[in-house]
Amino acid sequence: MNPVVVERPGAVKLAALPPLALYVHIPWCVRKCPYCDFNSHERAGGLPEAEYVQKLLVDLEKLLPSVWGRRLVSVFIGGGTPSLFSPESIDALLSGARARLVLEPGAEITLEANPGTVEAARFRGFRDAGVNRISIGVQSFDEGMLKKLGRIHSGGEARRAIDAALASFERVNADLMYGLPGQSIDMARADVEQAVAAGVPHISAYQLTIEPNTVFFSRPPKLPPHDACADMQVMIEELLRERGFEQYETSAFARPGQRCRHNLNYWQFGDYLGIGAGAHGKISFPDRVTRHEQAKQPDAYLKGAAARETEVPARELPFEFMLNALRLVEGVPATLFQERTGLPFAAISRCVTQAEEKGLLERDLKHIRPTAKGRRFLNDLLQEFLK
Numbered sequence: 001m002n003p004v005v006v007e008r009p010g011a012v013k014l015a016a017l018p019p020l021a022l023y024v025h026i027p028w029c030v031r032k033c034p035y036c037d038f039n040s041h042e043r044a045g046g047l048p049e050a051e052y053v054q055k056l057l058v059d060l061e062k063l064l065p066s067v068w069g070r071r072l073v074s075v076f077i078g079g080g081t082p083s084l085f086s087p088e089s090i091d092a093l094l095s096g097a098r099a100r101l102v103l104e105p106g107a108e109i110t111l112e113a114n115p116g117t118v119e120a121a122r123f124r125g126f127r128d129a130g131v132n133r134i135s136i137g138v139q140s141f142d143e144g145m146l147k148k149l150g151r152i153h154s155g156g157e158a159r160r161a162i163d164a165a166l167a168s169f170e171r172v173n174a175d176l177m178y179g180l181p182g183q184s185i186d187m188a189r190a191d192v193e194q195a196v197a198a199g200v201p202h203i204s205a206y207q208l209t210i211e212p213n214t215v216f217f218s219r220p221p222k223l224p225p226h227d228a229c230a231d232m233q234v235m236i237e238e239l240l241r242e243r244g245f246e247q248y249e250t251s252a253f254a255r256p257g258q259r260c261r262h263n264l265n266y267w268q269f270g271d272y273l274g275i276g277a278g279a280h281g282k283i284s285f286p287d288r289v290t291r292h293e294q295a296k297q298p299d300a301y302l303k304g305a306a307a308r309e310t311e312v313p314a315r316e317l318p319f320e321f322m323l324n325a326l327r328l329v330e331g332v333p334a335t336l337f338q339e340r341t342g343l344p345f346a347a348i349s350r351c352v353t354q355a356e357e358k359g360l361l362e363r364d365l366k367h368i369r370p371t372a373k374g375r376r377f378l379n380d381l382l383q384e385f386l387k
């Protein structure tokens with residue numbers, strides 16, 4: 001891959017390289033959900049699992065020269081629906097990755113699962129392959145909601161998938177969505193209570209967004225009013241705090257010791273390799289930060305369409321850094337900006353001061369973090385770093 005040089009380096013000087021993670025994209029699902037704009041495609045017939053794993057490892061090989069000597073702190077196998085792949089394929093993938101790159105001892109390895117595609121034996125197989133964290137797409141336990149969302153599973157199946165995952169894994173996340181068509185605040189509360197009662201130590205709660213190129217975009221369902229959705233967000237934050245979960249990011253809640261290390265690395269502007277259809281990654285060098293993106297369509301990807309690599313212009317780094325860091329409730333150490341972007345803090349000090357004056361950001365000697373208002377109006381806060 002040849003970097004497209006957008007702006008000559010010079011301004012960027014990284015004293016040390018950030019932690020490195022690996023994202024693996026599996027682009028197939030049993031059925032496409034009407035709200036989903038992820039790079040996910042309904043599977044027609046069997047999946048070319050062995051061929052796909054081989055291609056993933058080819059991607060990895062091509063990226064190796066850019067990360068010689070670096071170790072992986074985490075792996076995230078996302079989708080799509082990675083739980084459609086057999087434990088043998090996941091084993092071949094992880095063995096192949098380990099043969100090419102050293103994983104830190106105890107590295108977090110997450111696999112995303114759809115409740116309609118898993119049972120206990122499959123989870124045991126994933127665990128034996130080296131997976132140590134499961135993320136389950138529950139969305140809701142309410143049968144009417146699941147139907148409206150076009151999900152392939154019932155609430156009972158979601159509960160059984162959580163039980164089966166917890167029998168094999170200590171680290172399990174449940175994805176929930178709120179602000180769903182026809183949902184009341186009590187219904188949203190019932191979903192969160194059920195997830196807590198099911199025993200998951202991590203919950204991600206996303207407000208449903210209507211994305212272009214989805215069925216919901218062309219035929220919009222009637223959603224709860226904006227204020228009701230804001231009330232749901234506040235209710236979820238309070239309820240999960242009462243139940244012993246710490247909110248560490250806009251949508252992420254964890255019991256102590258259960259935060260997702262892979263996602264934390266994104267939010268702390270760490271590096272990650274992206275392999276699989278449409279996957280993208282970020283790699284830092286002492287004098288520049290680059291991004292790469294794999295071909296999006298699974299067929300073109302499998303036929304070997306080339307990845308694209310670009311250099312992030314230095315002037316875009318402050319916004320990119322903040323876009324991630326300001327999602328973190330506790331913010332980041334002030335020194336992290338220079339560490340990760342290679343730019344002096346002076347590059348953003350005026351923006352920081354202006355955001356502080358608007359009550360969107362606060363800082364002490366060591367940290368910068370969004371205020372409660374800044375988290376609620378995150379887009380306004382980010383605007384400050386576009387100026």
Ligand SMILES: C[S@@+](CC[C@H](N)C(=O)[O-])C[C@H]1O[C@@H](n2cnc3c(N)ncnc32)[C@H](O)[C@@H]1O
Nearest residue numbers: 035036079080112113114137175206207208209
């Ligand atoms: C790639 S999916 C992974 C899980 C798996 N594919 C499944 O759906 O069971 C990641 C998560 O993003 C969330 N999500 C997807 N589309 C969304 C949307 N339009 N608005 C809000 N959250 C969304 C869902 O909670 C979903 O579980």
Ligand code: SF4
Nearest residue numbers: 029032033036040080
């Ligand atoms: S199963 Fe998950 S990735 Fe697949 S279409 Fe539905 S939300 Fe998207």
